[in-house]
Amino acid sequence: MQSRRDELVDTALRLFYTRGFNATGIDKILAEAGVAKMTLYKHFRSKEELILAALNRRDEQFRNWLMSEMEKASPNPRERLLAMFDALEEWFNGRAFKGLGFNGCAFINAASEFGDHQHPIHRTAAEHKQRIVDYLEPLCRQAGAEDPVALAEQLALLKEGAIATAQVRGMPAASRTAKAIAATLIPA
Amino acid sequence: MQSRRDELVDTALRLFYTRGFNATGIDKILAEAGVAKMTLYKHFRSKEELILAALNRRDEQFRNWLMSEMEKASPNPRERLLAMFDALEEWFNGRAFKGLGFNGCAFINAASEFGDHQHPIHRTAAEHKQRIVDYLEPLCRQAGAEDPVALAEQLALLKEGAIATAQVRGMPAASRTAKAIAATLIPA
DNA sequence: AGGGAAATAGACAAACCTGTCTGTATATGG
């Protein structure tokens, strides 16, 4: 059973993700969550804190999803890394998160709306991206990469490129473009 | 000499780019441009039309800059394509557009704030990205690519990945990661 | 069953938003 706080964070995440952070008012979140305003301000000091909570939820949700997709695809490190791009395509096609169509990366979106790199929201976005790289690196090592750190950065960059391309141009197949490149980079 | 309309569009572009579209109010643009409100609404029917004008200006400005950087780097197609990533690094380090620090890609930002793919602003962003691909393709052909269309898509995806990485993680060196990959894709 | 914590509805303040309107001033071209 979900606490009021959790319902608030879930609804906020959904609305922030689908309609933007600045464009989503507190009142809309409250109405959709069926929660009173004072309840929100008892759990969070401000809208900014709610955004941070929503992004932290998304970080957990997204990385859990991505890792489990990769890990269930194959025990082989190379195949696992390549499976990331198959997972992306599922996401781009709206099949990854129930009730949450693809609207780009929540963290790229957040970093774009809160451009100042010192801003807590921007920093949270940067941390998420770093965690993805940190997850890829040992896999790159296991796959026999000469420079696993560099390869992890390359694969992460391909992932970002696929996301941006899929979102802006409405091109879910960008995942395949990225996968084809990745296949040439990961040792056989 | 610049018309009032041009001053409006320039100021709007600068503020939209550095502080976001929804977060930037009409009044702030008017104050910074030193223009009266009625002048704005004589030239544009709404804020949305001003955003579209600003993005069209940016499309022209950005592609002119990118193409001239590439073309002055080398007459050789392969070198020209690789020079794109050197240009990106200049941009990431804030040296590309006078008085306009790097804040990600204005079109990725726009597509993220106006997520609906049917929205005129989102469409304008998609068109810009397509024009970049259309510029790369003949160069890929001249460089001797087996499948120039596919290579153009790959290079464009690397560009997007570098931009997103540079912005979210504050990592201008992402351009070099992308360039290293590009060098393996373009025939020697 | 009763006491305390938590959630509720709804009003409110103060600031902001976009877009309209009025009346005045400036500048340019014939």
Place this chain on the structure above:
DNA sequence: CCATATACAGACAGGTTTGTCTATTTCCCT
């Protein structure tokens, strides 16, 4: 040099925003 177009300042309407406050109700635990 005057007529016309353009831009000006500033008020205004009507709606939205975040965050605070009060007074009431609901729920849970012992």
